[in-house]
Amino acid sequence: MEGVIYKIERLAVYDGPGIRTVIFLKGCPLACVWCSSSESQKLIPEIGFWQEKCVACGACVDVCRSKAIGKDKNRNILQHFEACTNNGDCVRACLYQARKMIGGKVTVDEVVTELEKDAVFYHRSEGGVTLSGGDPICQPLFSARILERAVQMGFHTAVETSAYGDWPAFAGILDHLDLVYVDVKHMDMSAHKALTGKGNQRILDNIQRLDKQYPDLDLILRIPVIPGKNDSKDNIQKTGQFAAGLKTLKRIELLPYHRYGVSTYFVIGRSYALNEIDSPSREQVERLKAVLVSQGIFDVRIGG
C-alpha cells in the first residue's frame, strides 16, 4: 500500500514521549488561515520553486511542456503554478536546486524500514512513532497500516489530527494508538468555519466518541492561540467546559501563534492570509492558561 508523505523527522523529542520518529503525511481536510505548513495541505506531491536560488539559466523553461514557466521582461523566471501538472520534469532539469518536488509516494514497507532504524532509541527512551501532517486522517488506511506495524514491533504510537473525518476511518487509526493529539480551534461553529473552511461539529462529535469508545487512549487537546481570532476568554472557557467532561484527557496545550513557514506559501504559489497578526505575549497566553486551570484542568502547558 502506498501513501504520500513530505518529510520524516528522526530523533524528535516532541509530539509524544521519548525519542520519536515523526512521519509528515500530505493532505489536510481543513484550510486554517494561520497554517504554518502550507506544503502539507494538498494530498499530491507538488512543485516548489525557490526564486532566490534561480540563476535564470532557462533549462526548466525548455523542458516544461505545460508552459507553466515563463520569463518577465527582465528575464527573471516566473512560475505559473495554475498551469503546472507537477510532473517534475523541471526539477530534473534544474542544476541549481531552485526546484524540488514537495512530497512523494512511499509504501508502508518503506516507512516501516525507516522506523526500524530508530528502534533502539524508542526502547531506551520509551519513545516511538508519531504520524503528523497535514493530517493522517486524509490517508486513513495508509496511516492505520503503518500504526498497526509499529504496534506489532512494540513501538509507542501517536497521531496529530484535526479529527475531521468519517468515524469508521478515524476509528481505524485509533485502533492502533496510544496517544492522540487533536486541535480544538474554535468552539463556535460559524467562527470555526470562517477560520478553517469547515464547521466543528464532526470534530467535537469524534472527540466525544473516542472518549467513550477508547478509554485507554491518552488524549491531548491543543488550542492554537491566534490573537483576535480564537483567544477570547469566552471561547477558552467554552473549550475548557468541553474538555473537562472528557475522561481520556491527559492535558491541554496552548500553542501560541507564530509565523514560521510563511515563506513556503510563496514557494508553492499561494498567498498567506494573516499578514498583520503578531504572536501573543507570554502574559496573554498565561491568562488563557489560568482560565482553563480555574475550570479544573490542572495540566495545561504552553507550547507543544
Ligand code: SF4
Ligand atoms: S512540474 Fe512539470 S508542468 Fe510543472 S513547471 Fe515543472 S515541468 Fe512544468
Ligand code: SF4
Ligand atoms: S533550471 Fe533552475 S536555475 Fe535554471 S532557470 Fe529554471 S529554476 Fe532557474
